[in-house]
Each structure stands twice: as structure tokens, then as C-alpha cells.
Amino acid sequence: MKRLLTTLLITSVAMMLAVPAMAAKTIKIGFNIPMTGDIPEVGEGSKNAAEMYLADINGAGGLEVGGKKYMLEFVYMDNESKAASAVNAALKLIEQEEVVAIIGPNSSKQAVPGGGTANENRVPMISPWSTNPATTLDRPWVFRAAFLDPFQGPVIADFAAKKFGAKTAAVLFDVANDYSVGLAEVFKSAWEAKGLGPVVAYESNGTKDQDYSAQLTTIIAANPDFIFVPENYNQVALIIPQARDLGYKGPFMGSDAWGTPDLVKLCGEQCNGQYFSTHYAAAGAKGATKVFIDRYMAKYGTEPADYAALTWDSIGLMVEGIKNAGMVDSNPRKMRKAIRDGLAAIKSFDGVTGSSKFNEQGDPIKCAVVVKISDEGTFVFEESVCP
């Protein structure tokens, strides 16, 4: 009996030692993405881009770090588009999967709490799509690939003032979504700072709402020159037709959460002719961006939306960070620290969503584009705004 126990003990110790030694051959990166819930399209696009990147790297024999090649391993975890689930998914990735870095969550609603978890557990994280400042603010372990709402808000205000000749604005936002609330506030102060006129209506709704008629009636009664709707695409697809039913004839202005092909599918013709700000425009792209779009189209049959492109860039940043680390440590904690330092050392980056410089908060400074939904339901480049 005693011998059996000793044997068991030795084998288990040997296995515990052997596992990290084997794991050092691969670099494990976790993805905290919404595969179900309110925005499943976003999770799918992110995963598609990640799979493409993974095939590239591993197809070439792995990622070269410090003269040796390591295979990459991606673990996808569904956060159900919920804030609480994003925290759980992050913990699962960190504790069970022992990933050395996390990409995602995409939406600020999940990225703000998810970033907190990553930061507390000292795991480097890059959010591809989150634009709310709180995601990275005072979190040395959290980075992002997208521009911030304090930049996006004024871009939208300037564009609307110029394009529509608007004097007054109205805002309809989702009060249960960090992204929507943050952007609505930034936009409101940006619009009022312009001094053209007031924000005549500032109305909110819940995430699961289907009827917006009460809010829209209030907005329409205030007679704004345009309505700013920083909400997810599925909500936009209900809001715009309902506003038309209530007799509103003016333009709408949207934000980067609009930018999915599903918007056009769900909304139909009623969304055509509206504008929104986003991270890149697939139509008329050049260089590396065009190569990425063409390859994605060939593989998945659809144009990559901004979150797919930003996920691609986030992985690019992560790879850059790992290369900067210059070594692969079998101890996940040491490896995480090395990657964080590697990421913090990146000063500028050229990706498919444009080139960006990084400030001390780990936030990129990059250009935004304004896109028009054409009469055919495609996203057409309207103008580019750089900081």
C-alpha cells in the first residue's frame, strides 16, 4: 500500500513537472468573445479572423521568439454578450486554461468588467473593439486596438454639423450598455461645446427593449435636426423603422456598433442613406487592408466587419508583444509579465485598420472613418477623420 502511494506520488509529481515543460512548446492565447447573446455576429467575426491568423502562423511552423519557433494555441470562450459572463469567461481562461494573454471582450459592456478581471489577475489583455475609456484607464495590463469615445464623439458631432447643417440634435441610447452610455455623454458635451444649438432630447432605453415608440415620440416632438443612436445593430434595426412609422423624416447618425452586415439584413431598406462612424471601411481599401479583406472574403464569403479587422490587428499587436518579450517561459505568470512589458514597449503599429501610435494608457491614437449605408445596403467610405 505504502509503495503504491509512493509510486502514485512520484508519478503525479512527474506529471506536474512534465506538463509545463510540454506546454512551453505552444503559446496559449484566450479569446473572450460573444458567440451567443445580443451580438453573436461580433463573436463569429472575431473567431473567423483569429482562425485565419492562427492558420497563417502555425502553417509557417509557428511563431519565432528568441530564435525558436513556438506553435500558437487559441482558446475561444463565449461571454454571451453579458458583463457577468465576461468576467467568468476571463477567470476560466486565466485559471483553468492558464492562457498567457487574452484577446477580447469586444464590446465595452463586457470589456470594462473583463478588463478589470484581467488587470487584477495580472494577465495582459487586448480589447479589439471597446471604445469606452474605462476599459484601459489605470489598468497597466489592459490594452486596446480601437480608438476611444472621447475621440469618436466629436467626430460624429463635427460630421453631422457639416453634412446635415444641423443646429439641434437628439440622442437615444441604451442605459444598460457602458458603451452606449459613455458615447452618448461624450457626444452630448461635444455637441453642446460647438455652440450651434442644444441637444433637444436625451432619451434612453433598455437592452432587451423592442418597443421604442414612447422615447421616439418624445424625440420627434422636440423636432431635432438629426438623431444620434449609439446602440447595437439589432436595436438600430428596430429604432429606425419605428421612428419612420412615427413620422420622423430626418437623418440618423450612428457609431461603430452599427458596423455589421447584419444591420442591413435586419433593418432592410429603411437604414439606407444613414451615416455612422467606424474603424475602417472595407470598400476602397488598399494595400495590406485589401489583402486581408480579399482573403477573408475568399475564406468566409462575407466582407470582414470592423471587429473582425480589429481582432486581426489585436492578434498582430499580441504577436508583436510576444516578440518583444524575446523569450517563452513555461511559467504562465512570468510569461504574462513578459508579454505585458512587450506590449507596453510598442510605440506604433501598422495594422489593417490603419496605423496607430500608443499613449501611456495603452490606448491607440488612430483615424476614424465615417461610412454611409448606400442604397444597395453596402458600407461606403464617406470621409476619414484623424486626430
Added chain:
Amino acid sequence: MDFIIQNVLNAMQWGSFYALIALGYTLVYGVLRLINFAHGDVFMVGAYISFFVASFLIGPIAGFSPVMAFVVTVPLTMALTSLVGVTLERIAYRPLRRKGAHRLYVVITALMCGLILEYSNLAVLGASRLKFPELIEKQIWHMGGVTLTNLKVMVIVTAILVFLFLQWVVTRTRVGMAMRAISYDKFAIPLMGIPIDRIIVVTFVLGSGFAGLAGLLFAMSYPVLEPFMGMLIGWKAFIAAVVGGIGDIKGAFVGGFLLGFIEVGVVSVFPSTYRDLFAFTILLLILWIKPSGLFGIPQSTKI
């Protein structure tokens, strides 16, 4: 003034959906004393059924014109959805009833059936939302500052007609008399020669059929479908039915519209965060004053 009238119309439309779903709750409760928590999800299934029926009919194989498709979709959706309701009754509720299970277990079963419907939908169709095709060309009528669509009018009129129809069935027909009798005493009634199972099936056909109709109208009014669309509205409609006095057709109708009016009214004046707070506080006050609901009759628990 226009603002108020417009919001009254908004509330009428939104309340119509609560009323249509609440009627199904109340019908089943009135007969079986069973809170059919799967009802909101039967409504969701109705919306999906109408989506597939309508898409097929206007598709290249059937080639109907949208209006013709609508005319055929209405009875087909109602029939198929009532089939779903009856199936639930057959495989989930009836076996438990036969074994003499306590009502509590049947209610839990209903809750589980609802979740099964939601997640099997998620498993089969995926998380991606569906867009309901436009069947009736939308017409927008302007009257002063008030706008009205043909769809809105249709929804409100349908809710009223369904209410009148069910009220007539329950109070003026033999089936309705049997329903009321079962609710009164389900042990003595079979002895009188009334086929209790058949009456229960009729109840589920009516309740689920109108849930299907509500699903179709909802999908036409809010044309984005997702597996969990029935959950929240189902719960709220249940609360509306309770406030109206569950088991009473008039109560469900009034309760549904009341909830619609409170919700729209609160949002039109206050920020939307206050909507559910105000709505449920008011409903709580009503129940506080009248625990059996507006039209409910207090009854002592039997058995």
C-alpha cells in the same frame, strides 16, 4: 395634445401584445389552475413559425404575393402554434396530472418546457437574429401631429376582437361552460359525463393559437426575431394577467392594456430606467389593495 394622443396610440399597440399573451395565461389558469410559464415561449415559437411559413409562401417555391401570403400565414401559424401548445400539454402536463402530481410540480415543468423551447431554438437556428419579411405594405397616416400605421390599427383591433371572441366562448358556449365547470370542481365534472381531457385540449388550442397570432403580429411590428424574445414579455404579460385577476378573461385584457399604458406613460415622462420600477410599484399597489386582482374573485383553496 398630439404628444399625448400619440403616446396613447403607442400604449394601445404595446398593451395589445401584453393583452394577447395574458389571455393565454388566464385561459389555462382558469381551467387547470396551472400557471403555464411556457406560454411566453410558445409566443416566441409562434413568431418563428410565422417567419418560416411566411418566408416559404413568398419564396420561389410557393410564389404567393405578400398579401396572399399574409392571409394564409394567419390560420397556418395559429394552427401550428396550437399544435405546439397541445404537444406540451400531452407530453409534459398530462402525465403529471394523471399521476396526481401537485400543481407546484406542473408549474416547474412548465418553466422547464419554456427553457427547453428557448434553448432548442438556439441550438437549431443559432444565435443569429432573423428578419421577418414585410407582408403588408406599410401605410403611414398623418392626422395633425399624430401618425398611425395600418399595422398599429390591425394589432389593436385584433386584440379587441380576440378578447370579445374568448369572452363569448367562455361565457356563452357549451365548451366555455365545461371550462368553467372544470375550474369549479375537476373531480365531480368527469362524473357528469364531461370529457375533461378534451376540454383541456381545447383550452390549450385556444391559448396557444392566439399566442401564435400574437407572435405573428409582433414579428410584423418588431421584425427582428431572437430565441429569447418571448421571455421578458411573457413574464410581464403573466404579471398583467395576475393584476387583472388571473382566470378572468376581462382581467387579462384590462391588465395587459394597463401595463402597456403605465410603461409607455412612464417612459414618455421620465427616463426609461424608471419604467419597470414605476410599472411594478403601481401593480404592487393594486395587488396590495385588491390581492385577487382587479376582476378576480377571492377563493379559498380547495383540497
